[in-house]
Amino acid sequence: MRTGRARAPAAGTVLNALATGVGSAFAIDAYTTATVDLDPTATSEATVTGEVAGAPDADTRLVERCVELAADRAGTSLDGSAHVRTESEIPMAAGLKSSSAAANATVLATFDALGVPVEGARDEDAEREGGSGDDDGGGDDALVTRVEACRIGVRAARDAGVTVTGAFDDASASMLGALTVTDNDEDAILHRDYPVWDVLVWTPPERAYSADADVEGCRAVAPMADLAADLALGGQYGRAMTVNGLAFCAALDFPTDPLVAAMSEVTGVSLSGTGPSFVAIGDAAGIERVHETWAAYDGETWRTTTETDGGTQG
Numbered sequence: 017m018r019t020g021r022a023r024a025p026a027a028g029t030v031l032n033a034l035a036t037g038v039g040s041a042f043a044i045d046a047y048t049t050a051t052v053d054l055d056p057t058a059t060s061e062a063t064v065t066g067e068v069a070g071a072p073d074a075d076t077r078l079v080e081r082c083v084e085l086a087a088d089r090a091g092t093s094l095d096g097s098a099h100v101r102t103e104s105e106i107p108m109a110a111g112l113k114s115s116s117a118a119a120n121a122t123v124l125a126t127f128d129a130l131g132v133p134v135e136g137a138r139d140e141d142a143e144r145e146g147g148s149g150d151d152d153g154g155g156d157d158a159l160v161t162r163v164e165a166c167r168i169g170v171r172a173a174r175d176a177g178v179t180v181t182g183a184f185d186d187a188s189a190s191m192l193g194a195l196t197v198t199d200n201d202e203d204a205i206l207h208r209d210y211p212v213w214d215v216l217v218w219t220p221p222e223r224a225y226s227a228d229a230d231v232e233g234c235r236a237v238a239p240m241a242d243l244a245a246d247l248a249l250g251g252q253y254g255r256a257m258t259v260n261g262l263a264f265c266a267a268l269d270f271p272t273d274p275l276v277a278a279m280s281e282v283t284g285v286s287l288s289g290t291g292p293s294f295v296a297i298g299d300a301a302g303i304e305r306v307h308e309t310w311a312a313y314d315g316e317t318w319r320t321t322t323e324t325d326g327g328t329q330g
């Protein structure tokens with residue numbers, strides 16, 4: 017039996033990509049951990065099974081597909097059985113990129129089990145991969161970069177049907193850490209930065225699966241998404257977030273009260289992903305004032321910070 021482990025962080029939204037294909041997200045300090053057990057004993061049919069700790073009915077197709085695709089990339093055929101188990105601090109289908117974190121952690125854990133180190137400091141990854149959707153490994157097939165590992169998880173998410181655009185924005189923020197702006201149609205990184213913020217998250221009790229989101233409604237706010245993209249590419253992440261929040265709350269029929277209550281106290285505030293969570297970024301004092309207001313809402317309100325390390329093996 018060979019066992020591999022890895023973890024990857026959740027993320028919050030600067031810009032939802034459902035309107036135009038351009039999106040932006042930043043990693044936060046909450047994690048999903050994956051453990052992959054590979055039993056090489058040959059069976060008549062190789063099996064990959066999945067399990068989500070605390071959620072026996074969860075759909076495990078995403079993480080199972082991640083194991084298959086990572087093994088393919090490593091040139092290993094899964095003749096025996098493979099089992100992946102995830103444990104997560106991130107609520108599922110809450111807008112906090114649980115699917116990206118689970119996919120990234122599983123791909124990294126599979127490579128860990130196979131003894132394949134995933135290369136690349138975060139800046140090297142961004143430089144090597146910046147702007148190119150075609151160059152998957154810097155030209156060296158033996159080398160797996162973190163961006164390539166991330167693209168494997170994005171492909172698995174598309175295969176499993178849990179995403180609309182592939183969500184390379186969320187996946188790259190989770191895998192590389194810090195903040196990315198991406199073109200999800202090309203799976204390309206357009207911009208990268210390392211802001212340090214206090215972060216407030218409100219997660220209402222309901223859940224919203226990204227694959228069920230009203231895509232036509234999101235496309236209708238494309239002019240505001242273009243404005244948010246210009247702001248984010250110019251480094252004005254907070255203003256981009258708040259424009260995004262107003263536009264996508266309108267498009268997806270979420271309340272704007274949490275945004276209005278927060279926007280004069282913080283640097284930026286938005287609906288995260290396709291909801292229902294909201295995220296605010298700013299300094300500690302402003303975040304604490306908004307915390308007092310959001311704490312009265314139903315569900316969980318919690319403080320965290322930006323995360324800059326991204327996914328890690330072992």
Ligand SMILES: Nc1ncnc2c1ncn2[C@@H]1O[C@H](COP(=O)(O)OP(=O)(O)OP(=O)(O)O)[C@@H](O)[C@H]1O
Pocket residue numbers: 048068074075076077078079102103104107108109110111112113114115116118178179183186224225226227288289290291
């Ligand atoms: N911890 C996990 N382990 C295994 N699979 C997971 C895990 N978290 C999420 N998933 C998969 O992702 C799906 C949820 O995807 P969805 O995109 O709706 O959630 P999200 O990533 O939290 O939301 P958003 O994209 O709005 O941030 C689940 O149905 C499951 O297939």
Ligand SMILES: O=C(O)C1=C[C@@H](O)[C@@H](O)[C@H](O)C1
Pocket residue numbers: 029031032033034039040111113178179180181182183185186226227288289290
């Ligand atoms: O499924 C998708 O393609 C996406 C889902 C949300 O997280 C969005 O925030 C993201 O930009 C794209």
